[in-house]
Amino acid sequence: MAPTRTIKNKHAANKSGIVNSKAAASKKPVGDGVIKSRNKDGKKKPIPGSNVKGRPSFTDLAKKKKKRVYTAKELGIPELNMITPVGVTKPKGKKKGKVFVDDRESMSTILAIVQAEKEGQIESKMIKARQMEEIREARKIEAEKKDQERQARLEETKDVLRKKRKRKSHDGKGQDEDDKIIKDAVATSSNATKVKGNKKGGKKRVSFAAED
Amino acid sequence: MRPLDEAETKVVFDKLANYCSDLKSLIAPLDDGDRYVFRLNHSRVYYVRLSVANLATSIARDNLLSLGICLGKMTKTGKFRLHITALPILADNARYKIWVKDNGAMPFLYGSNICKAHVGRWSADCPEHQGVVVYNMNDVPLGFGVSARSTAEARRLDPTGIVCFRQADCGEYLRDEDALFASG
Known part of the structure; x- marks a missing residue:
């Protein structure tokens, strides 16, 4: 930035109250509030507070900044500030263009790598498939086992029922007894329904009072 | 070149x-x-x-x-x-093979996938999604594809289930005659 300084209160400089003061004596244009400093080549007015120890003055900083100016080339910054795709950047010291694979050695090297990779993939696939198969088999066996157990239980209950029936028949009652039992059961159930019917299902009778 | x-x-x-x-x-x-x-x-x-x-x-x-x-x-x-x-080249040293029956050869050559009913026999231990070469029962290569199921799974499959997805078949010599060798 250009070292220009502005005085915010332009009257403050002139109305210092002292007639023979420096500000009054200087032949500067009064109307323009902007005062261009001549610090470039002339003496520079020390800025108040700049002499404080330990704090680098403005001039010092300016000097320091001016010390070394790097060009874009030196810094390795691209001339135009744009993104360069990865494929476009060419590494230094490398062969320009494609690297062809035409000799047997390099081709067989690539082939060996590819084949090893593929073998590994296939092997892992097979292992996975085998494991899945094992799990499926185990589940199947388990299901079969459960089914068998259920079947066995059913058979057992059936046998128990059959034995019960046989025992009754051995007692001498025979088939007639069974029939009787069944008939009784039917009768009781029908009675139950009858009772139910009498209670609820009976015809409602309505009688009217005789008119006089 | x-x-x-x-x-x-x-x-x-x-x-x-x-x-x-x-x-x-x-x-x-x-x-x-x-x-x-x-x-x-x-x-x-x-x-x-x-x-x-x-x-x-x-x-x-x-x-x-x-x-x-x-x-x-x-x-x-x-x-x-x-x-x-x-x-x-593939048929000469194929890793996995599928032989299709005569009733399945024509559907395959017309561009359809191979269903289980059309398979005469197949290589054992073939994993899923692996390249397979398709032959007819006289060992004439017809094309190639990708296995849809592993051999074990394919055994349990119903007859209409697909076991191999077609990639290329000899019927392409006729179907894609124009595009097969034309460059561009």
Whole structure:
């Protein structure tokens, strides 16, 4: 930035109250509030507070900044500030263009790598498939086992029922007894329904009072 | 026409390794001292004898329609697609095979996938999504595809279930006659 300084209160400089003061004596244009400093080549007015120890003055900083100016080339910054795709950047010291694979050695090297990779993939696939198969088999066996157990239980209950029936028949009652039992059961159930019917299902009778 | 670069070679071998068990025989030196090389012309990869490839350098690239065996095409995204023309190479050293019955040969040659009912027999221990070469029952290669199920799973499949997804079949020689060798 250009070292220009502005005085915010332009009257403050002139109305210092002292007639023979420096500000009054200087032949500067009064109307323009902007005062261009001549610090470039002339003496520079020390800025108040700049002499404080330990704090680098403005001039010092300016000097320091001016010390070394790097060009874009030196810094390795691209001339135009744009993104360069990865494929476009060419590494230094490398062969320009494609690297062809035409000799047997390099081709067989690539082939060996590819084949090893593929073998590994296939092997892992097979292992996975085998494991899945094992799990499926185990589940199947388990299901079969459960089914068998259920079947066995059913058979057992059936046998128990059959034995019960046989025992009754051995007692001498025979088939007639069974029939009787069944008939009784039917009768009781029908009675139950009858009772139910009498209670609820009976015809409602309505009688009217005789008119006089 | 130019040789493949490293990335392209890797991609091509990777694809071939899906179908072939032994790739070393592809680049092994021949009895007469010659060997096979891979060449790229108009994004198509050719498998050709070195002596033929050297001779072909005298033909302008635009005028060179095809040479050797066309393996497939490099896509613009850098992938490699195998063509049906690569079938003789794949069939010679296939890793996994499927033999289709006569009733399944025609549906396959017309471009459909292979269902379980059409399979005569298949290689054991074939994993899922692995390249397989399809033969008829007389061991004539018909095409290639990708297994839809592993062999164990396919056994439990119903007859209409698909066991192999078609990738290429010999019917393409007729169906894609115009596009098969035309470059561009």
